[in-house]
Amino acid sequence: MINVVENNPYRILGVYANSPKRDVLANEGKVKAFLKVGRAVSFPLDLNGLLPNVNRTEASVVQAKSDLSLPQEQLKYAMFWFLNITPIDKIAFNHLFAGNMDDAVELWKKKECLSSLQNRMMCYLINGKYVYAAGMADRLYLKYGSDFCNLISPTLTLSHEDFVNKFFDILEGETNVDLSSFSWERCSQLWKDTLNGRLVSPVISQIEACINKAKSVQRNSPSARYDAGVTLMNDTKPLIAKLKKVCASSDMRYQNVMDKLANEILQCGIDYYNKSDDDDKGEKAMPLQRYALQIAVGPMAKSRCQENVDILQKNIDSLPPKAVRPYVNAIISELKNFKTRSSSISNINTLLNNSKPHLLEIKGVLGSTNSEYLKLSTLVVAAALGELIDEVNAAQEECRDNYDAVMQLLSISDLMNVLSDAWRVTLLMDTFDVEAQFKINRYDGQKRALRGLCNQFNVSTSTTVRQSQPRPVSSPRPSQSLQSRPVSSPNAQSPHQSEHKSTSSYGDGDIPWGCIRLLVICFILLMFLFIISM
Numbered sequence: 001m002i003n004v005v006e007n008n009p010y011r012i013l014g015v016y017a018n019s020p021k022r023d024v025l026a027n028e029g030k031v032k033a034f035l036k037v038g039r040a041v042s043f044p045l046d047l048n049g050l051l052p053n054v055n056r057t058e059a060s061v062v063q064a065k066s067d068l069s070l071p072q073e074q075l076k077y078a079m080f081w082f083l084n085i086t087p088i089d090k091i092a093f094n095h096l097f098a099g100n101m102d103d104a105v106e107l108w109k110k111k112e113c114l115s116s117l118q119n120r121m122m123c124y125l126i127n128g129k130y131v132y133a134a135g136m137a138d139r140l141y142l143k144y145g146s147d148f149c150n151l152i153s154p155t156l157t158l159s160h161e162d163f164v165n166k167f168f169d170i171l172e173g174e175t176n177v178d179l180s181s182f183s184w185e186r187c188s189q190l191w192k193d194t195l196n197g198r199l200v201s202p203v204i205s206q207i208e209a210c211i212n213k214a215k216s217v218q219r220n221s222p223s224a225r226y227d228a229g230v231t232l233m234n235d236t237k238p239l240i241a242k243l244k245k246v247c248a249s250s251d252m253r254y255q256n257v258m259d260k261l262a263n264e265i266l267q268c269g270i271d272y273y274n275k276s277d278d279d280d281k282g283e284k285a286m287p288l289q290r291y292a293l294q295i296a297v298g299p300m301a302k303s304r305c306q307e308n309v310d311i312l313q314k315n316i317d318s319l320p321p322k323a324v325r326p327y328v329n330a331i332i333s334e335l336k337n338f339k340t341r342s343s344s345i346s347n348i349n350t351l352l353n354n355s356k357p358h359l360l361e362i363k364g365v366l367g368s369t370n371s372e373y374l375k376l377s378t379l380v381v382a383a384a385l386g387e388l389i390d391e392v393n394a395a396q397e398e399c400r401d402n403y404d405a406v407m408q409l410l411s412i413s414d415l416m417n418v419l420s421d422a423w424r425v426t427l428l429m430d431t432f433d434v435e436a437q438f439k440i441n442r443y444d445g446q447k448r449a450l451r452g453l454c455n456q457f458n459v460s461t462s463t464t465v466r467q468s469q470p471r472p473v474s475s476p477r478p479s480q481s482l483q484s485r486p487v488s489s490p491n492a493q494s495p496h497q498s499e500h501k502s503t504s505s506y507g508d509g510d511i512p513w514g515c516i517r518l519l520v521i522c523f524i525l526l527m528f529l530f531i532i533s534m
Contacts (some may be wrong), residue, residue, distance in 0.1 A: 002080070003174055005125060006052055009064035010081040017078035018151055019083060024065070044116050045082065046095045050126055053195040064107055071153035076170060076525070078152055079163075082122055083115040086212035092119065109159025114144040114151070134195075135186030137167055142188060155160055162383050172491030179246075204257045207239050211264050222276035222377070229288045236261060239294065262296035273312065279325040282316040320372050327358040331376055332343050334358075335383055345421045348384045352428050355380045359432070368433055378434040385429065385446060392422050392450065412457070419459045422450060 010017050014027045025044065032039035035058055046054050068074050084093060088107055095103040105123050108116040121136035140148070141163035148163075149156035158166065171177050179199055187195070210232055217228040240258070247254045269288035273281050289312055293305035320328050338351045359377050366373045395418040426447055434443060454461045 001052060002125060002171075002177055004077070004080045004170055008081045009067040009077050010066035011045060011047075011051075012054065012056065013068075014045050016045070017074075028061055028065065028385050032058060033054055044093075047096065047126075049099045050096075050101060059459050071156050072113060072282055075149065075152045075156055075158075075380070076166070078148070079167065080122070080125070080170065083113040083118045083151070086111075086113060089115050089119065096123075101175050112139075114140070114147050117144065118148075130182045131186060134182045134191065138164070138187040138191045140222055141167070161190060161194070164191055168194065168198055196246065200251075200253060203239055203243045203246070207243070207257050207261060210235050210239070214264050214268060217268075219271045220275065222272045222278075222281075224275070225268045226272035226284065226288075229265050229272065232261070233265055233288065234266065235290050249297065258295050259298045259301035262292040262301050266292035266308060267293075269312075270308060279329065280322065282312060282319060285409040286312055286316065286443060320362070321365065324362045327361045328376060330358045331355050331380065335379065338383060338387075343387055343390055343394075345388065345418070345425060348387050348391075349428070350431070351380065352384055356432070363433070364486065374433055374435045377393075377432050378438050379392070381429050381432050381434050381443065382438065383439040384425065385443065388422055388425055389446065392418055392453070395419075416457050416459055419450070419454050419457060423454055423459065423461055426450060 005011075010019075013024055014031075015023050031041050041056060042048070042054070068077065082093075084090065088111060092104040093109040095101075095107065101123050105120055106118045108123075110116075117136050117140040121133050121140065124130070124133035124136060127290040142160050145158055145160055145163050149158055168179065171179060171182075178380045179195070182195060214232040217224050219225060231397040235443045240261075243257075244255060249255070265288050269285040271284040271291070272288075278284065286309075289305065289309045290469070293302065293309050296305045319325070334351055334354050338347060359373070359380070362373050362376065363370075399412055399415050429443075451461050453459075
């Protein structure tokens with residue numbers, strides 16, 4: 001209930017807003033007399049059953065009389081109390097005192113005048129029918145404003161606009177009254193403009209304050225930007241609901257502030273997603289993005305929001321299930337570290353051994369035939385294979401470039417060691433699942449080429465590899481090439497695609513094996529002669 005009605009001084013004194021002073025004095029004396037003997041006193045205008053009960057005390061009666069000491073105050077409280085002027089009023093009040101408000105309103109509808117409009121407005125306020133109350137108040141102040149002033153005091157002069165503003169000034173001071181509950185549909189343009197200005201501008205200002213607060217959060221902190229977006233979304237929801245009640249969606253003020261709000265919530269989600277390392281950042285950012293799209297009004301804002309929602313949804317759809325994301329991220333981290341380390345077969349082993357447990361976890365969840373699992377396992381093997389080819393090619397180049405007999409022997413020994421280690425790594429790669437296209441088009445051919453090199457240098461290619469001792473090689477044939485080229489997964493477009501460091505190939509030219517053989521024989525003879533001469 002509206003406080004200015006429930007605790008109206010005229011009600012405390014039990015009189016109408018236009019009652020003569022003698023009635024006020026009579027009721028005041030009656031209250032004092034009853035209170036002295038400890039009895040409660042009531043008046044017909046208490047409207048028990050329609051309004052909460054009145055708790056009268058000597059102090060409240062004195063305060064009520066004091067509140068009505070000035071004409072301006074009398075008018076204020078008269079605007080929210082009943083008038084008894086015409087014969088119809090007297091009959092209607094009998095119905096009202098009996099609790100029959102509808103019958104009283106029907107009587108007041110029969111003839112429009114100052115008191116009938118005022119009393120109908122009061123009934124609508126009591127019943128919470130604020131749309132009808134606003135219509136009654138507007139017609140009352142427009143047509144009978146000067147009569148109302150004269151009824152209270154001939155010194156009062158208020159225009160229609162003054163009355164409307166005074167009406168809202170009083171209601172804005174009420175803690176339990178929402179002005180958005182009132183409506184302009186039954187009111188004049190003045191009422192519409194006044195109510196609109198009092199309701200729309202403050203709400204827009206509150207929304208803009210929330211936007212500015214979110215904007216002030218620094219963008220280099222993903223968690224802070226996410227929290228800012230969630231707070232902005234939640235804090236403005238009730239404000240949006242309030243704004244919709246008092247402002248049409250076609251109003252440019254509504255469109256502008258809603259687009260500003262949508263863009264800032266969207267930006268909070270973008271900033272969080274772009275800078276965050278959270279495994280579930282896509283799922284966390286999506287509610288912000290979708291809400292921004294939902295509240296955007298203008299075509300440009302809507303288009304921007306829709307574009308970002310589509311991009312984010314595509315990224316989410318490409319993610320592995322949550323259960324395996326930690327393992328996927330661990331493998332991605334291993335691949336990044338692998339690319340930064342210097343080339344060596346030892347680093348290849350580290351990559352494979354560190355990645356293997358994570359891949360097994362993913363395999364256990366997704367299954368050995370899952371495309372995402374196979375793609376990730378293939379990326380690991382492809383990175384290892386590319387590095388392995390580079391190492392073998394480098395060892396072969398070392399042999400090709402050395403013409404000194406001793407250095408040639410050492411280079412051959414180094415190459416055999418590299419081949420032995422490379423075969424061991426290949427056996428380890430064999431334990432990884434890879435995509436069929438990669439295996440057929442890339443892996444199997446490179447494995448055959450490596451096996452051919454190992455056989456030429458008498459390096460074991462059994463499942464248990466042992467290091468062979470270097471020995472002279474008689475008339476070796478030109479070796480097969482290990483082709484190092486960028487490897488793409490059949491399902492390319494993976495954000496975790498690895499690159500190889502070299503595109504050179506092994507075996508493009510022949511090592512002069514006949515010359516080497518003669519040099520080795522000469523070296524042995526020289527060593528024999530040197531021993532004899534000793």
